[in-house]
Amino acid sequence: MPLAFLTADRAFDEAADDAPLPYDDRDQWRRPYRPGPWRVGAAAILLLLASFVLVSAVIIAAAGGMSGAAVTGALGLAVVASALRLLRMGVWVNATGLRHVRFFLTRTTPWNRVRAVRTAQRPVKWLALPRTVQGQALELVVREGAAEPAVLLTDHNADFLSRTEAFDRAADTVEVWAYEYAPAARG
Structure with a gap:
């Protein structure tokens, strides 16, 4: 089974210079970078925890406590769903727009509303914690609406x-998608 997220960087690296977007089907939503080791590691730990919780649900069911087994099984399935959502988080692009997937919220912006996608030096959160450090951020500026990118x-x-x-390559790829499909981002 081919795993699309493992081939995202490879497709970008092997692309010809005259083809800035190395994808055949541009209508399919795709993340133009691989998930990082911190995200994959956190999801693996959550799945390990979920396996223990689901085994506990089986043991509770074998002992005769069906209501406790149902609650424990539902908790285990919620942890599995959380791990899968954690892996889906990020920026996804296709020919119709840009999709920003967060843990509890997904926002899709059509390309005709995008004014600019740019990289900027600014204070950023470290691993989504309250602590901020100086770093780079890929910002989305829309035509109407939010004053803050x-x-x-x-x-x-x-x-x-x-x-x-990897950040530079992913930011460049998203900027190329914006340049290719957002008329306002061209100039």
Whole structure:
């Protein structure tokens, strides 16, 4: 089974110079970078915890406590869903727009509303914690609406911590998608 998130960087690296977007099907939502080791590690730990909780639910059911087993099983499934959502978080692009997936919220912005997608030096959160450090952020500026640009990616989030080259490549790829599909982003 091919895993699309493992081939995102490879497709970008192997693309010809005349093809800035190396994807055949541009209508499919895709993340133009691989999930980082911090995000994958956190999801793996959550899945390990979920396995213990689900085994506990089986043991409780075997002991005869069906209501306790149902509650424990539901808790285990909630942890699995949380791990899967954690892996889905990030920026996704296709020919119709840009999708910013967060843990509890997903916002899709059509390309015709995008004014600019740019990289800026600014204080950013370190692994989404309250502590801020100086870093780079990929910002989304929309035509009407928010005065403050929305931060899509940072070089200190769970995908790019200690991976500056991967952040630069992902930011460049999203900027190329914006240049290709957002008329206002061209100038």
